Structure formats: C-alpha cells, structure tokens
Amino acid sequence: MAKLAAKSEVSGSVWKIEVTLGQKVAEGDTLVLIESMKMEIPVIAEQAGAVASILVAEGDAITEGQSVVTLET
C-alpha cells in the first residue's frame, strides 16, 4: 500500500469536500472542489484508492501545489 497525496493545481479556497474518510475512489473521481477565479476546480484522484486523510476544511485558503487529501493506493 502506498500513500499518494492529491494536490491542488491552483490557489484558491476549498469549496466542497466530496469524499469522506475511508471512502473508496476510482481514478479520475473528484476529491475536493477548489474555488478559484470564480470556477470550481476539481482535485481528482490520479489513481484508485481509499481516502486515508483529509488535510483541509471547507473555506480554507490553499496554495498551488498544496496537498488536500491523501489516498491509500
């Protein structure tokens, strides 16, 4: 089992967290939505896995490249 950090490609604020701890996700699933430049930018799972930790809360300001969720893959 490897840990994989899902990172936001943009700065902005956390709009919605779309997963819960332990939830199984498929590759390409949306984990978190970031509000940036009036758009909802998804952070997607690059591989299938289970949500091991959620590192942000809704409303948090985040920076480009910041990890938002870790997956057990």
Add this chain to the structure above:
Amino acid sequence: MSWQAEADEIARRRAFADQLGGPEMVARQHDAGRMTIRERVAGLVDQGSFQEVGRLTGSAKYADGVLQSVTPAPYVMGLARIDGRDVAIGGEDFTVRGGTSWGSSRRKGGQGGLVEDLAHNYRIPLVNLIDGSGGSVTSAERRGYSVLPGIHGFEQSVRLLGEVPVVSGVMGTAAGGPAGRAILSHFTVMVKNTSQVFAAGPPVVKRSLGQQITKEDLGGSKVAVDLAGTIDNVAETEQAAFGQIRRFLSYMPQNVWELPPTIACSDPADRADEELLSIVPRERRKPYNMRRLMSLVADKDSLFEIQPRFGRALITSLGRMDGQVVGIIANNPMIYGGAMDGAAARKQIHFIDLCDCFHIPIVFLVDVPGFMVGLQAEQAATLRDGMRAVHAAMQATVPILTVIIRKCYGMAGMATCDKNGLDLKVGWPSAEWGSLPIEGGVAAAFRREIERSPDPAAREKELEAELREYASPFRTAEAFAIEDIIDPRETRAFLCRFLNAARGRLATSLGPKPKYGVRP
C-alpha cells in the same frame, strides 16, 4: 602505384574518431545514464543516414613523425535524414574534455559552427544535441590572450530562427554558450534526471552567491521546464526525447520558403463528434477538459503539445486538420479559469511566433476570462506580458480562425482574434463575451446606484440579470458582430473547410517574415 596506404590511414584515423574520449570516459558517460554523442545521432536519425563531416579533426600525437593517436575534437556533426528529410545535426562529445569548445581554425559546431552553415546554406533543419559547458578558461592559456565574449557570435544562430526549424535536445549538462544555444531554438526538449541547463553551474553559483546547490536542483527539468519554461518539454529517456524531436519536425517545413507537409488523412473532415454538444457544462462555474475537446476536433492522434507543463492556463499544440498542419491555442479552464498570467502569455507569444514563421495557420479555442488579476499578477508584470501577447497576435500574418468556446473577455480575449480582418471568428452557444465580465463589471459601473439602494446586494444581482440578457451570443450574431454561432459538433468541419481554403493564401505568401516595430 595506388593510394592504398593513404586509404588505410583514413580508415585508421576514422577508427580513432569512433573511440571518442576513450573507453574509460565512454564508460563514465554510460554510468551517468547517458549515451555518447555517436549513440545519440544513431538513435535519432534514419538508420544509416548519417554522413559525418570532420571526422578526422582532433589533436594528434606523433612520435618521430609517425602518428600514434588522435583525440577527436569534442563535437560530432554532419548531415542526416529524419523521416526521409535532410537535417544538419551535431552535438558536443562530453567524453572529450567535457565537450568544451575546441580551438580549431573553423568551428564544427555550436554558435557559428559549420553545422549552422549547413542548415543555413542548404535550408534544412538544424538539430543540436547539447551536452557541454562551452568555453573553458584553459583556452586563454593555450591562446596566450583572452577573447571578448562572442568571438564565435550568435549571429548565425539568430538568423537561423527566421529561416529553418531549429531543434535542441539538452542531453546532458548545458551551461554557458551551449545553454544559450539551446534557447535559440524553435523547440527544446530535455531528459528527466540526466540533463540540466543553466547560465552557470553550481561551482560558479557557490563562488558568486555562496549558495550550495546541486546541478539537478539548479537546472533540472523541475526548474527549467515546469517553473521557468526555459526548456519546452521533458522526456523520460533520451530515446523518448529523440521521439519528440522527430515528432516536432514532422509538422515543420524544411525552411520558411516551403509549406509544412500536408499528409493524407483518414479521419473524415466532416466528422461530428456527439460528445462536443455536452462537453461544456451549463453551470458557468464548472470547468471541463479542454484537452479532450481539442482531441475531438483535430485529426485523430495528431496533437503534439509544446510546453505542456509551463504556463498551464494555456494549451499550445501542433496538430493537423484534414492532414494540414495547424497550431492550436486553447485556454485551460482548469487552471485559474484560463486567466492569462505572465507564463501563459510568454507561451502564447512563442507559439504564435513559431506558427507565423513557418506559415502554420492558427486555431484559437477561446475560454479566457481576461488577464490574471491580483497583486502577485501586477508585480509579475502580467499586463505587459499580456499586451505582448496581443502585439504578437496582431503582427501575425498567417490565417487565424477563432472559435469561442465559452468566455472571451478583455484584452486577453483581444489577443485571440482579428476583429476586422479576414480571419473568421465564430462562437459556440456556450460562448459569452465582452470588455469585462458582468460580475465585477456591474459593481464598478453602477457603484453609486448600488450603494444608494436599500438592499445593495439585491440591486447588484438585479443589474447583473438585466445585463445578462444582452449576453446571449445570438444577439451578437444578429448584429454580425461575430461571424457565426455554430453547433459544437460542426466545429471540425467548419475549421477544415476554411483551413483548406486558406492553402492558396499560405502557398503564395512564403518566405521569411519581416520584423518591425517594438514589441512592448
């Protein structure tokens, strides 16, 4: 009496050249995970097509007038073919004195070398396989004096950028002249982990600034490709880099006096992909996959992205439409809503210049909310870089076809179309445009009215709704302020039709493009 003895000597001297810097140095090159220059040339060009020039050049050792050995010059060059087309190709031999410059009477390679003259005089592409750090202080000792920088100037390198495709693969560590030479190219690629590029390497940085840094941290692909955009693309291996070089050249003409090669296309020009009708979400806040959209419009498997990891709010890709080469410029709504920042602007400028130089028509797929805003963006001179992008687009003379997918706002929007020229612009039903977006724009224009209202927030919403009625793209089409609104599924057929019609204009306006004025 024949000349057999001399013929044998030629063979013997060639064998010295083939030994490069000797088995020990070749082993060190391999241990570093890198190929030798001869392996690189062989790996890149059509099999058996390399016709070397200057194979006998080197420093010879004689004993009593009898040749003992020759250490070859640290540069290998000549003619070769890539996919059947001639190129001038050369690269530093790192196994000989680290590929440093060679004090011969005429340079084989690098800036001002014969390899550049071949490309210039025969009007064929130039491929540089770079692995060296340029000058060495030891050459002053050999000459007995110091030279001005640029004794071998960049004049020819600069001239070539307006004449023939120039491609540089940074294959090893490049500093100084060779690093600068790489930048003077139309396309650059480097290799992950085994190649680095910088103005000056770690020893100079330590001496100048006291900074301790590894060469990978200073000039590996994470810096040079991802952050700085100094080098366009990164490849996992040297072989993969050769693949990218071949791919890039497949879209290029041999020179600016020829058209890019059109190929037979099995993908129907009128293919109408159903997915295009729903690819843009109706919710304005939801982005979509622009790369997917591009692949549905262009010829199947024809896209080749330039700078995919830099300036990511923008996508620039060579591709084909009905077999004809096009340059596609698309905004990426996934990155800051596609807003143009300095990096995206620089990327757009380079790509427009590239297409214009080689008579490649440009297709814009527009979804741009404007220039990037905010303190950081202003500090980064986004306004200046953005206006440079506008300037580049206005100066381009190749046909430009603009398809507005969603947002087209402000000056960044102006960088995507010619408002009055022959170049067409059409919109999808999802398109919206204006000098500035209604949100924010309303707050600025109706500030007093909103402030005076008993419920300012509600009044702002009301005003936004009133103005949005005028935002329908159909109203703009009624006024012929846009040439057409098209069904998204018709995009490919529409573009192919007009690109096809533009072939005559392209074929009758070949040659170098004049440069004039001052780019802001």
